[in-house]
Amino acid sequence: MPSSRVDDDGRAGVRSPSGLRTRQALVGLIRETAPVTRSDLVRLSGLSRSAVAAAVQRLVDDGLVVESLAGSAGPGRPASLLRPRVPDGSLVGIDFGHTHVAVAVADADGRVLAERREELDVDAHAAEALDTAARLFDSQLRAAEVDRSAVRSVVAAIPGPLNRSGRVQSATILSSWVDVAAADVLAERIRCEVHLGNDAELGALGELSFGAGRGIADLLYVKVSDGIGAGLVLGGRLYQGATGIAGEIGHTQLDGAGDQCRCGQRGCLETMISSPVVRRRLAVSGFDVAESADGLAAVVGDPVGARIITEAGRHLGRVLADICNCLNPARVVLGGQLGTAGEPFAAGVRESVGRFAQPAISAAVDIRPAELGVRAELMGTLARGMQIAAGWTGGR
Numbered sequence: 001m002p003s004s005r006v007d008d009d010g011r012a013g014v015r016s017p018s019g020l021r022t023r024q025a026l027v028g029l030i031r032e033t034a035p036v037t038r039s040d041l042v043r044l045s046g047l048s049r050s051a052v053a054a055a056v057q058r059l060v061d062d063g064l065v066v067e068s069l070a071g072s073a074g075p076g077r078p079a080s081l082l083r084p085r086v087p088d089g090s091l092v093g094i095d096f097g098h099t100h101v102a103v104a105v106a107d108a109d110g111r112v113l114a115e116r117r118e119e120l121d122v123d124a125h126a127a128e129a130l131d132t133a134a135r136l137f138d139s140q141l142r143a144a145e146v147d148r149s150a151v152r153s154v155v156a157a158i159p160g161p162l163n164r165s166g167r168v169q170s171a172t173i174l175s176s177w178v179d180v181a182a183a184d185v186l187a188e189r190i191r192c193e194v195h196l197g198n199d200a201e202l203g204a205l206g207e208l209s210f211g212a213g214r215g216i217a218d219l220l221y222v223k224v225s226d227g228i229g230a231g232l233v234l235g236g237r238l239y240q241g242a243t244g245i246a247g248e249i250g251h252t253q254l255d256g257a258g259d260q261c262r263c264g265q266r267g268c269l270e271t272m273i274s275s276p277v278v279r280r281r282l283a284v285s286g287f288d289v290a291e292s293a294d295g296l297a298a299v300v301g302d303p304v305g306a307r308i309i310t311e312a313g314r315h316l317g318r319v320l321a322d323i324c325n326c327l328n329p330a331r332v333v334l335g336g337q338l339g340t341a342g343e344p345f346a347a348g349v350r351e352s353v354g355r356f357a358q359p360a361i362s363a364a365v366d367i368r369p370a371e372l373g374v375r376a377e378l379m380g381t382l383a384r385g386m387q388i389a390a391g392w393t394g395g396r
Contacts (some may be wrong), residue, residue: 022047022055027084030065031392033236035081035209040217040236056082079215084390089152090144091389092192093381094133095199096122098159098226101129102375103136105144106382108152108389110210113144115378122159126176134189153385154192157199157377158182159227161245166196169245172262173227197384199223199377200247201238203335203370204231206380211371212333220329221370222249223377224316225275225336234327250274252319269319273312275337281308296341306344313338313348320349321356324365335370335377342369 029044030036036044041052059065067080086108095102102117116136122129133156141148160177161169168177183194204221207213213221219233228250232239240246250270257267271277278296282289285308287299299305313334320332332353338345346369354362370376 022051023059026052026055027059027064030059030082031084031387031390032394034083034387034390035068035214036236037079037081037215037217039079041082043217044236081215083386084392086386086389087152089150089389090141090146091382091385092137092141092151092154093378093385094137094154094156094186094194095202095378095381096129096133096156096158097199097374097377098123101132101136102378103133103140104378104382105140105146106385108386110379110382110386112382113146114140116140116143123174124176126174126180126182130182130186130189133186137190148191151192152389153195154187154190155195155197155202155381155384155388156182156186157202157381158196159199159225159229161248162196162198164244169243170263172264195384195388197381198229198231198240198245198247200229201231201240202380202384203376204233204333204380205238205383206372206376206378207333207335207370208233209383209386210379211376212368213331216331218327218329218331220320220323220327220332221376222316222320222332222334222339223336224273224312224334224338225374228270228274228316228336230323232327249319249323254315254318269315272315273338278308278312278338296337300341300344309338309341309344310348310351313345313350314352315348317349317352318356321353321362324353324357324361328361329365332365332367333370334368335373337374339370340373345369 025045026041029041038052038056042049060067064085065082066085067082069080089108091106093104100117100119104112104115106112118132120129120132160174163169166183168174183196187194200223203223207221208219213219217236221231223229230247230249232247251263251268253267254269254272257272259271260266261268261271279289282299282305285304287305300309334346346367350367372379
């Protein structure tokens with residue numbers, strides 16, 4: 001006689017068809033939104049808390065889902081994060097920045113086995129950037145002692161707007177990449193299928209999975225480097241917009257800013273606080289700021305350098321205040337090269353959000369630097385790779 005237990009639909013009994021449908025639905029949600037908490041699944045699925053708890057426990061017991069602690073996401077006991085179990089094998093992530101190409105090889109749980117970054121003008125040299133990525137792909141597989149046949153997914157981050165088909169949408173941002181089928185070209189070079197994503201979007205996923213966004217269902221990730229973009233996580237899901245290019249906040253126009261932007265407009269946020277602009281301001285004040293990924297961290301201990309960085313944060317915070325009023329995120333994570341400036345940059349953002357956002361909203365939002373620094377996008381490619389290897393079918 002079958003043993004009695006609480007089934008996946010919350011009732012005592014044996015496994016039922018409705019319980020099987022519940023588990024299938026939850027597996028789909030976990031694949032799409034991982035990492036995700038049980039509370040998030042209750043909200044997203046519309047199921048009762050008891051039904052979700054029972055179904056998730058069975059998924060964990062059956063080895064289809066794994067859980068880990070979220071870390072510090074607020075007061076109280078840390079929530080458990082749920083992820084689909086990834087088949088054995090390896091993941092490869094490729095980050096095309098505006099000025100670099102980085103490649104990482106990781107195991108099925110996202111632990112990095114080998115990683116390499118090279119500086120390159122990616123915007124103007126698409127073919128060279130793709131060749132570099134293919135070369136680093138081979139070298140890092142060798143460094144990690146991973147055979148090509150063991151690769152379960154390859155995901156690449158692109159520093160510009162991508163449409164649903166994975167094509168670059170703006171000739172002014174990535175001039176040499178327009179009409180290049182980057183995924184197909186790279187796949188031919190490395191002999192593996194390649195999935196593409198916007199860099200800020202994948203940066204959000206990286207911080208959500210491994211960094212400052214763990215356990216946060218409503219997150220705004222902002223990458224401030226040569227360009228400025230945002231990754232939006234709403235209700236535990238990445239939001240891409242109607243055509244897949246949400247988050248282009250660098251082209252928000254500011255009063256009093258009149259410089260020409262590469263998009264053709266004047267006064268865009270990007271002309272005020274992109275990392276080249278901030279570096280030029282620092283140079284005027286006598287700072288010799290290296291072009292390395294973490295070069296800005298060296299100036300924040302100086303009062304003048306910190307003042308310049310904080311002022312850049314105030315400009316960004318003016319734009320983020322309006323976004324916070326619209327979206328009411330629980331956390332804003334500041335990434336990219338300016339994110340490496342740490343607390344002075346975050347302090348400027350907080351000041352403007354506190355001044356211009358609705359008081360109840362500004363009081364509730366937590367603003368902090370990215371934990372992963374300039375590696376957020378690369379780690380995001382690995383997080384997306386974990387989803388794809390586990391059967392995720394959304395996005396591009």
